[in-house]
Amino acid sequence: MTEHELRDLIAEVAEGRLSRRGFVRRMLALGLTAPMAGMMLAHSGVAFADATLPYKPTKAGGGGLLKVLLWQAPTLLNPHFASGTKDQIASRIFFEPLAGWDKEGNLIPQLAAEVPSRENGGLSADGREVTWKLKRNVKWHDGKPFTADDVVFTAEYAADPATAAFTTGAYTNIKVEKIDDHTVKITFREPTPFWADPFVGVTGQILPKHHFGEYKGAKSREAPANLKPVGTGPYKFVDFKPGDVLTGERNPDYHVPNQPFFDRLEVKGGGDAVSAARAVLQTGEYDYAWNLQVEDDVLKRMETGGRGRVSTVVSGDIEFIILNTTDPWTEVDGERSSVKTKHPTLSDPKVREAINLLIDRDSIQKFIYGRGGTATASFVNQPPRFKSQKLKYEFSIEKANKILDDAGYKRGSDGIREKDGKKLKYVFQTSINAPRQKTQAIIKQACQRAGIDLELKSVTASVFFSSDVANPDTYTKLYCDMEMYTTTQPQPDPERFLNQFVSWEIANKENKWLGRNVSRYSDPAADEAYRAAQKELDPVKRAALLIKVNEIFCEAHVILPLLSRTRVAAGASNLMFDHSGWDVDTWNIAAWYRT
Template structure:
């Protein structure tokens, strides 16, 4: 998923499920939820927004869902295509989807292959402001073999294709859209549908009081069966502190303390009476970006000195407490391509100093200098994130002991992540070091963060890495048909990133999912997509 998952209110632990009214009754009473930021719309195809993606499973349907462990499971497609079941051809160039029969849109229209064909066309339509077309850019053709069979031909094998396309586990999880309502539209960017979607999900939007509340009602014809909870109210809540107070007062039902900066919030809600709190490891990995377009960070010795010189494990434990999960790469233990042999440099300021000396940066009056020029770095953080600011402060103190002058520069989240045309900090490269995070969802490939062809403004390789070893490993991974070969290429990328200290991996976190007694069926997700099975949630009197 795009970096909005590591977004403004994620950093404040504020993208939460909550409610802001009186205690909800049991039985058939509404489940009251809340968000500190109202979504700009409810069509994930044209809004690159964490809240829009997060709420998608309420309203929309996908070819494949992803369960609590991040595994793809059948949804509108009756099977996950693979070579073993014949859904993927042996040359990796053809993918076949068998569609579920008897499914209906919220307005009663039948779902079939026409909707899938239209959805592919909508993503590929250059008039639509689609956040990311990864996977779709490898499609040569899409055709309907019959009303319930769709065949996709690829320009070349692309190992992440199945998880990337119309699945709940995609980096950007786009849903299937209704051809009968949208096929004649030249563009969907400003279409009224975006604020009043007709979907295939378990709930349908019945009202939207902008700035106040969205109301969803269970679709009695949902293909998995009608949801037990008949109504969900999603209300705008002024702040994370307000959400915390409401949960403590039993005025909200379900709350999610997002990964980054969640320690204080978690400590406040974990002991609330008559509630349950579950910690779930999360695939989102945090890391320090080292901008290689800025000397001296183009020197591997300087980058490695930073890796030795910042005690990132201690800092992350201090920031996130029990929510912190150590990690030396972009993979959690047990995740695809995880390699326990990959280890980052441990905290060792002595070795850091030796590397800086070897690179020509010598201490002079307590400051590292080379040819009379001091070693200075700009550490970027976002004004909305106390976690990134606190990390920068602690790292700044440790770098000062090495003789490195590091200054913190804080910008608004929207300024940091704005496009190059809007002079965004990341896209224009106006930083040296930056704390960031990435939520990859179920897609195994992360090479788009590290390849030469994805350096800004062409993509999200914000460290500006361009390494022939990584390029070769990425080609091997992306064109692999054998999962073992795919994993081998992926591990080679991770090893090289650590060997070259292209960035500093900071580990992972657990998300705290809290809910009131009497609510059952909640299965927290390693992808952070905790609404993945909202259709199965129930509440008792």
């Protein structure tokens, strides 16, 4: 579709000759999502209706205890330090953003009174300003009023480099102004096509200024509220044992009528995905289990128990491997895997290319993940219009051997290849999880046939995905040669997702390893394309720029995509829950109820 044809369609909607739903259907056929279509209409001055969420209880409370299992146990409750999904999920129970994403990818107001649009005056024609109107009569859990001051403070808090927030990238290049107690305006430096990043979804949870004001910057890790949150959410904090149990109670002053339904909440951490699935689907001990990274055949057998059901939703999440081009075994200025070092062998593109050929993605999908993932060579897979059509994967031990032969890596007496005295021996780490250990084993076997030796390392999930700056085994440290995990696409637009590939987001000691670029790899062409995409208002040109960023890293074989992940959860048969693939599972936990 040409730009002229697109503008004609938008004009038809504005004039009433084409319904909004009809426009969305046409955009879906081109690979866009509903929210992207909505934002295109909003930028053109055409209002786009939000999806409504069904909710049947006629009063708040009376639902008793809601029991949730996060088999990767939360360790902190400050959403701006939460580099792991488990901590983001736990934080969202207490804190809220201005808006969140539903399963269809629609933007739903939470602390905002409405979603900004051209029609309601919330979006400027030049793409540089967004005005948010806030809900009135919202209270923090301690009874203090929620106001624009809290929103402005949250932006300042996250943007301060000394705070070392995981969400810094969403707030560094914006100006946030208080218009009045219930209105804030965001000004972007450049025209910004995807404006729904600051204060939205995973990155957008608002902090109370009166609890965090003294802890902005260097003292950020000292705030008591990091572990004892005071938010605006549907549940008030009761107790937290990091790595174990989190409890909350119904917020009687919650700002949504008749919500929440449950009186108490218990979030149990630890264990593994299989036992979590069993506790919901077979024994009925728990109401909900998150992220069931379990072999699909196992889940199907458990579902026959009749206690619960498996829920799958489309997402942009990706299971992938990072090949470390820095040296994880040499320390420089107090950190390993420093950008000041070079990996002895993985800095060689030919070695990385060979390893990519040694991954049997089709078998990993067929025999392990089933409904949980689809084999892919692209880091971005959803929405489809952002997926590269150029990237392809292949499994060939023969081709891998030839590449290594031609590159001069010879087999030693032990069968392991080496060159200039440097052996192709690597530590390959991931979290403890049966599908991941089976995936490791498949890759190790293929690598052995090509003269590459892998030492498999498995780290407890609560450690691997924690934000503990003192722990060497967290995934952001990358203190190994290669590692595998899933990263979540936090919104139905890949711009923020792809900041994992820019030079200014490299994880290091200075930012407490909370930078989004865990690989440490960078490319000036990727940086340039990413910056251009951030201000490109033409949707076709913008998509091409983001695809280029993706392709640079995948073609360099620093990032080896494995599976486009479907989000899989389990809920009790009588639990009505709002499971989204574009936000954390607890994004709308206030609306959960039991039939």
